[in-house]
Amino acid sequence: MKPFRPGHESRSPCADPSCSVSGCGSDTCAASGGSTPPSTAAQPLPDRREFLCAVIGCAAAAASGGCSDLTHTSWFRGRFREMSDAEKKDVIADLEKQHSERFAKAVTVGAEPPLEGVEFGYALDISRCIGCRRCVYACVEENNQSRDPQVHWIRVLELDKDKGIDLAHANPYYDAEKVPRDGHFYLPVACQQCQNPPCVKSCPVGATWTEADGIVVIDYDWCIGCRCCMSACPYGARHINLMEPHIPAEELNPKTHYLGNRPRMKGVVEKCTFCIQRVRNGRYPACVEVCPVGARKFGNLLDPSSEVRYVIEHKRVFVLRSELNTRPRFIYFYGL
Structure with missing residues (x-):
């Protein structure tokens, strides 16, 4: 097991200067609209966690990795x-x-x-x-x-x-x-x-x-x-x-x-x-x-x-x- 290193789990700051979300950790924050142009490629359907994050207004969590992929079994x-x-x-x-x-x-x-x-x-x-x-x-x-x-x-x-x-x-x-x-x-x-x-x-x-x-x-x-x-x-x-x-x-x-x-x-x-x-x-x-x-x-x-x-x-x-x-x-x- 690796030795204890306090603070090893770092949260990089958001690259968007308008972002005010603490510990965002995302290069392009959805909470502030983002600065990177959206991709023209087809986007996959959201999974359950992403969908519910959006419904309750937790886009900041989704942008920082708070929402993740689930298996088909997990969805149901x-x-x-x-x-x-x-x-x-x-x-x-x-x-x-x-x-x-x-x-x-x-x-x-x-x-x-x-x-x-x-x-x-x-x-x-x-x-x-x-x-x-x-x-x-x-x-x-x-x-x-x-x-x-x-x-x-x-x-x-x-x-x-x-x-x-x-x-x-x-x-x-x-x-x-x-x-x-x-x-x-x-x-x-x-x-x-x-x-x-x-x-x-x-x-x-x-x-x-x-x-x-x-x-x-x-x-x-x-x-x-x-x-x-x-x-x-x-x-x-x-x-x-x-x-x-x-x-x-x-x-x-x-x-x-x-x-x-x-x-x-x-x-x-x-x-x-x-x-x-x-x-x-x-x-x-x-x-x-x-x-x-x-x-x-x-x-x-x-x-x-x-x-x-x-x-x-x-x-x-x-x-x-x-x-x-x-x-x-x-x-x-x-x-x-």
Whole structure:
């Protein structure tokens, strides 16, 4: 796996001086009319994602690669939460065939439903975190995130102890080989799995929702890449594939979940799912297992005997951006 290079996924500015779309990334921006004369050649019909982008006024996303090609099967694929069991079975069989052929290995796509009587929660001890970024690397490998351009669901921020939780001046570009640094502490940030998620409310096509076990998921085949959810998320926890994701076949994790770590495509948004493919099968998220200092705790918020409930009831806890009333299921605490 390539070394961590913050900011590797760059967004080139639009060549059109009249464009005001942040991070456009297109040489000719459709949002401002473009400066290149249209081709006289016959244009192909728009796919579902492009069509819906145009309908809801997301031309800027389409111009920057937010809208991408879909297969014929994907066009007619329904939203996962509305599929019948028979439809899910057919779709999963099709995906397993596609991915197995593409990566030359047997790939499984699970669809385990939420567990009854479970609401997942996460607690992170910032007094223990040393900023090593092992959680980042484990997350990339477990959840099949693109290696080039790099996509990371977890960002680890370096903060000054004298300033406290000052996110505006946090440093995500520190050298992980020289940690922990004196006078600093570290704050990993990923999807907060909010109980009142603004990202879900902002999606114009209902491609993201909260499952019964508290995990906020994305239906990649329903996402149109408009990035409304990214703008709505106050934690910067959602990431779009502006280019075709690249995962070397030998590095692919073949055990996937439809709403989690299955290979994504260009033009869709992705984020942390608490390793849905693991936790719904009784395992810890990869970041919890790999943490060398035991800073991460995970469990059932509805179980009084769980680790995460113990932390909430016995430690000094806080959530990020509490003034926004997003009510995260991801909490931070001081254990020492």
